[in-house]
Amino acid sequence: QVQLVQSGTEVKKPGASVKVSCKASGYTFSSYAINWVRQAPGQGLEWMGWISGYNGNTNYAQKFQGRVTMTTDTSTSTAYMELRSLGSDDTAEYYCARSFYNSGGGWFDPWGQGTLVTVSS
Amino acid sequence: DIQMTQSPSSLSASVGDRVTFTCRASQGINNYLAWYQQRPGKVPNLLIYAASTLRSGVPSRFSGSGSGTDFTLTISSLQPEDVATYYCQKYDSAPITFGQGTRLEIK
Numbered sequence: 609q610v611q612l613v614q615s616g617t618e619v620k621k622p623g624a625s626v627k628v629s630c631k632a633s634g635y636t637f638s639s640y641a642i643n644w645v646r647q648a649p650g651q652g653l654e655w656m657g658w659i660s661g662y663n664g665n666t667n668y669a670q671k672f673q674g675r676v677t678m679t680t681d682t683s684t685s686t687a688y689m690e691l692r693s694l695g696s697d698d699t700a701e702y703y704c705a706r707s708f709y710n711s712g713g714g715w716f717d718p719w720g721q722g723t724l725v726t727v728s729s
Numbered sequence: 730d731i732q733m734t735q736s737p738s739s740l741s742a743s744v745g746d747r748v749t750f751t752c753r754a755s756q757g758i759n760n761y762l763a764w765y766q767q768r769p770g771k772v773p774n775l776l777i778y779a780a781s782t783l784r785s786g787v788p789s790r791f792s793g794s795g796s797g798t799d800f801t802l803t804i805s806s807l808q809p810e811d812v813a814t815y816y817c818q819k820y821d822s823a824p825i826t827f828g829q830g831t832r833l834e835i836k
Contacts, residue, residue, distance in 0.1 A: 643825065652816065652827060652829050653765075653816055653818075653827040653830075654827070655825040657823075658823070670824070703772065703773070713825075714820055715763040715775055715818070716773075716820075717778075717784065719773055720772075721772060722772055
């Protein structure tokens with residue numbers, strides 16, 4: 609079955625970076641894009657950007673431009689999201705999700721299980 | 730950027746009730762609208778895409794309608810397992826945006 613499995617919980621200090629992985633299985637990785645969405649505690653869903661599984665093209669939300677980098681490793685069908693200069697307001701659950709269109713748009717299905725990133729001194 | 734506004738922010742209903750959620754886009758998005766259910770402590774799950782197409786495996790008591798700027802999600806007969814927060818999402822182009830969510834509780 610189509611599945612996205614994310615890396616485990618991270619605890620980081622302010623100013624540090626975090627890199628979260630998302631390993632895909634059950635489908636052709638290059639045929640779809642991967643999106644990253646985060647959810648702060650008790651808050652709603654916030655889209656961070658997408659990366660094409662076909663050619664690695666990215667589209668980042670303006671809020672994260674210059675602070676986020678999304679990459680893929682097609683040999684292992686894995687997507688990565690690195691967020692730099694972490695602050696306490698980056699504490700959140702981070703999800704990867706496959707979008708229907710390879711160009712990035714489309715509905716999200718399935719979602720990874722989430723990776724909790726806690727930023728604390 | 731197109732903003733998505735959901736109403737109400739929370740809703741309490743009884744088992745068996747018909748429940749309707751509303752999502753409004755600040756500009757027309759044709760039918761590029763999806764609905765997600767997020768049960769407490771769980772991952773969001775796709776319910777509906779293209780405004781009215783039910784994802785395979787989703788109970789038929791869920792339905793969606795609308796086009797352009799105004800959309801609705803309806804649960805025809807509320808069940809206890811439907812307690813969750815429901816989000817709409819516009820996905821036609823970047824930036825992808827979600828509504829702020831509607832929290833559904835059982836009376």
